[in-house]
Amino acid sequence: MNQTPFSMPNPSLYTEEDVAQLVHTFYAKARKDPSLGPIFEAHVIDWDAHFVQMTNFWSAQLRGTSRFRGAPMPKHIALPELTAELFERWLQIFRQTTEELGNPNLQQHANAIASFIAGRLWQGYQISNYPDKQPIALRTL
Numbered sequence: 001m002n003q004t005p006f007s008m009p010n011p012s013l014y015t016e017e018d019v020a021q022l023v024h025t026f027y028a029k030a031r032k033d034p035s036l037g038p039i040f041e042a043h044v045i046d047w048d049a050h051f052v053q054m055t056n057f058w059s060a061q062l063r064g065t066s067r068f069r070g071a072p073m074p075k076h077i078a079l080p081e082l083t084a085e086l087f088e089r090w091l092q093i094f095r096q097t098t099e100e101l102g103n104p105n106l107q108q109h110a111n112a113i114a115s116f117i118a119g120r121l122w123q124g125y126q127i128s129n130y131p132d133k134q135p136i137a138l139r140t141l
Ligand code: HEM
Pocket: 036, 039, 040, 043, 044, 053, 054, 057, 069, 070, 071, 072, 075, 076, 079, 082, 083, 086, 087, 090, 113, 114, 115, 117, 118, 121
């Protein structure tokens, strides 16, 4: 997935440690969540590899690095029974995470990217899995 069309990545604002902390803090919460946790546990086979993948993704978005190799859209489209509520919960946990990290630049930047991509993933999910239904927007964008 390409970078979002706003908020230029800026490697002088955040370090790789900031990115790793974002990813690990988010997943510590998401894995414990009653609605999202079981989905991650069912579909993430190798957590070390997933952390590397997610750190590379957020490093690309926030710092402009180019290590990320992936295909988020087809991977999410393939997950069974995703809903608007699950995406909204994902965003809620993500925003709690960035608030806790106490870095206002990172909070604003990462939240904007997460909202944008969540909306795109959910739209792509609906178009692919429910082509005959009118797509619905996320309430928390
Ligand atoms: C309901 C919300 C979500 C759920 C349940 C979810 C779940 C998952 C799962 C299970 C995987 C691993 C898939 C696999 O390796 O086969 C994954 C990968 C990933 N997710 Fe999500 N996700 C959600 C929302 C998001 C959002 C909003 C973003 C970005 C802001 C995101 C970014 C990614 C990325 C970058 C990957 C790696 C894709 C790849 O390896 O190509 N996810 N997600």
